[in-house]
Amino acid sequence: xxxxxxxxxxxxxxxxxxxxxxxxxxxxxxxxxxxxxxxxxxxxxxxxxxxxxxxxxxxxxxxxxxxxxxxxxxxxxxxxxxxxxxxxxxxxxxxxxxxxxxxxxxxxxxxxxxxxxxxxxxxxxxxxxxxxxxxxxxxxxxxxxxxxxxxxxxxxxxxxxxxxxxxxxxxxxxxxxxxxxxxxxxxxxxxxxxxxxxxxxxxxxxxxxxxxxxxxxxxxxxxxxxxxxxxxxxxxxxxxxxxxxxxxxxxxxxxxxxxx
Amino acid sequence: xxxxxxxxxxxxxxxxxxxxxxxxxxxxxxxxxxxxxxxxxxxxxxxxxxxxxxxxxxxxxxxxxxxxxxxxxxxxxxxxxxxxxxxxxxxxxxxxxxxxxxxxxxxxxxxxxxxxxxxxxxxxxxxxxxxxxxxxxxxxxxxxxxxxxxxxxxxxxxxxxxxxxxxxxxxxxxxxxxxxxxxxxxxxxxxxxxxxxxxxxxxxxxxxxxxxxxxxxxxxxxxxxxxxxxxxxxxxxxxxxxxxxxxxxxxxxxxxxxxx
Numbered sequence: 001x002x003x004x005x006x007x008x009x010x011x012x013x014x015x016x017x018x019x020x021x022x023x024x025x026x027x028x029x030x031x032x033x034x035x036x037x038x039x040x041x042x043x044x045x046x047x048x049x050x051x052x053x054x055x056x057x058x059x060x061x062x063x064x065x066x067x068x069x070x071x072x073x074x075x076x077x078x079x080x081x082x083x084x085x086x087x088x089x090x091x092x093x094x095x096x097x098x099x100x101x102x103x104x105x106x107x108x109x110x111x112x113x114x115x116x117x118x119x120x121x122x123x124x125x126x127x128x129x130x131x132x133x134x135x136x137x138x139x140x141x142x143x144x145x146x147x148x149x150x151x152x153x154x155x156x157x158x159x160x161x162x163x164x165x166x167x168x169x170x171x172x173x174x175x176x177x178x179x180x181x182x183x184x185x186x187x188x189x190x191x192x193x194x195x196x197x198x199x200x201x202x203x204x205x206x207x208x209x210x211x212x213x214x215x216x217x218x219x220x221x222x223x224x225x226x227x228x229x230x231x232x233x234x235x236x237x238x239x240x241x242x243x244x245x246x247x248x249x250x251x252x253x254x255x256x257x258x259x260x
Numbered sequence: 261x262x263x264x265x266x267x268x269x270x271x272x273x274x275x276x277x278x279x280x281x282x283x284x285x286x287x288x289x290x291x292x293x294x295x296x297x298x299x300x301x302x303x304x305x306x307x308x309x310x311x312x313x314x315x316x317x318x319x320x321x322x323x324x325x326x327x328x329x330x331x332x333x334x335x336x337x338x339x340x341x342x343x344x345x346x347x348x349x350x351x352x353x354x355x356x357x358x359x360x361x362x363x364x365x366x367x368x369x370x371x372x373x374x375x376x377x378x379x380x381x382x383x384x385x386x387x388x389x390x391x392x393x394x395x396x397x398x399x400x401x402x403x404x405x406x407x408x409x410x411x412x413x414x415x416x417x418x419x420x421x422x423x424x425x426x427x428x429x430x431x432x433x434x435x436x437x438x439x440x441x442x443x444x445x446x447x448x449x450x451x452x453x454x455x456x457x458x459x460x461x462x463x464x465x466x467x468x469x470x471x472x473x474x475x476x477x478x479x480x481x482x483x484x485x486x487x488x489x490x491x492x493x494x495x496x497x498x499x500x501x502x503x504x505x506x507x508x509x510x511x512x513x514x515x516x517x518x519x520x
Contacts, residue, residue: 073487097482097490116458118465118480129461166452169494174445174459175466176481177511178438183475185434192426198376199434200471201389205378206435207467211460215443220378221436222357227333230357234429243514250510251437254503
């Protein structure tokens with residue numbers, strides 16, 4: 001197999017949208033884009049050089065060497081079970097949560113190609129620093145996926161399913177829950193007619209500091225100091241929104257205990 | 261009063277450290293640095309041009325026009341009560357949480373000069389974008405503090421004590437709790453011998469997206485999707501650390517309800 005691969009992409013969502021372009025930019029060929037909705041496949045194909053679109057999962061005549069399933073988590077198994085590919089083709093999925101077994105139940109050469117990043121159509125991503133987590137049943141498949149990953153990113157890792165789960169749970173805390181803390185902050189400010197933008201420099205600096213010296217070292221605030229007067233004042237204030245109060249109480253207690 | 265002020269800084273901690281330099285860079289004069297520990301005051305004074313150090317709060321002979329109290333929150337009132345200044349001097353503090361009354365109980369011309377940022381000695385801060393929240397008893401004092409703030413930052417706001425509290429509570433969620441989510445992520449990864457650095461590109465992109473399109477619009481993940489299979493798998497995994505499990509449960513439930 002050459003260093004440039006022929007890749008069929010199953011899916012036309014956020015991940016497919018970004019990976020297809022990144023692969024082309026690194027010299028690979030996107031042979032097909034599959035989507036249940038041909039219009040979505042066409043929309044993505046328009047951004048590429050010379051790519052067919054299809055709404056059929058019978059790809060047994062495809063020239064592709066790698067079939068990358070980039071659909072929503074709960075559709076992965078269904079798509080895997082229906083997908084027909086030529087012999088020796090590799091089937092990989094891009095999910096942080098789905099097992100490798102969902103693929104190997106139906107296919108011979110299977111792997112995982114999980115880019116650890118949050119993707120949104122229309123917001124460009126610098127792939128060079130995006131960690132690509134690779135797992136594969138066969139060593140030869142693993143090598144192909146490493147070559148593919150290494151062509152778009154400098155950070156390609158061999159990560160087994162157990163560690164992938166650990167990374168995903170950590171990402172839920174750092175990113176989903178961290179982002180939810182920003183949402184709650186925005187709610188509280190807007191409830192009092194204050195623009196969320198006033199927190200922007202503080203948020204940027206907090207994250208910079210956490211990534212420079214580590215989040216534990218960077219922590220500040222009343223809970224870390226164990227300042228019960230302020231904590232009680234804040235809880236009293238939050239009575240108007242019991243859910244926020246409950247979250248404030250649990251997190252400040254945990255924070256306080258972590259640093260005492 | 262001229263546009264360049266003579267400022268005495270009471271305190272030699274993180275906030276004093278950064279403000280003193282920022283004031284000098286904008287043409288003001290730092291007349292004195294006070295610290296209980298003369299050595300701390302000397303350490304800061306060494307970074308300035310021509311500044312006296314003192315461990316006495318009797319500043320009644322000081323040439324300063326503004327006396328800025330930048331000590332830890334719980335020392336603010338004690339320092340305010342002992343501070344002696346010349347007539348017509350302005351006393352202001354830099355705390356996000358302490359009241360104006362702690363000053364006006366002991367002094368005539370009082371105000372608040374609260375820079376909404378997290379400061380660490382040795383990590384430089386670009387002040388131009390740091391919001392400075394001003395409050396004062398008298399209009400003339402407010403004008404002086406606005407002029408002082410406007411000389412170091414483009415973002416100077418008149419913020420009353422009630423709104424200052426709202427901003428502080430929002431900052432606790434966005435920054436202290438947001439940072440704590442990063443700490444927990446780091447703990448989970450290191451418990452399994454995975455380097456926290458693997459999450460860095462994802463964390464940076466998550467915050468960029470939140471600040472670009474807003475955190476509610478930017479939210480992703482299993483809780484937002486209401487993917488109970490994944491949520492239960494994660495809770496099962498977190499059994500080894502009941503505190504993390506409790507936090508995961510509360511936040512994912514709240515997140516799920518917020519988007520359903």
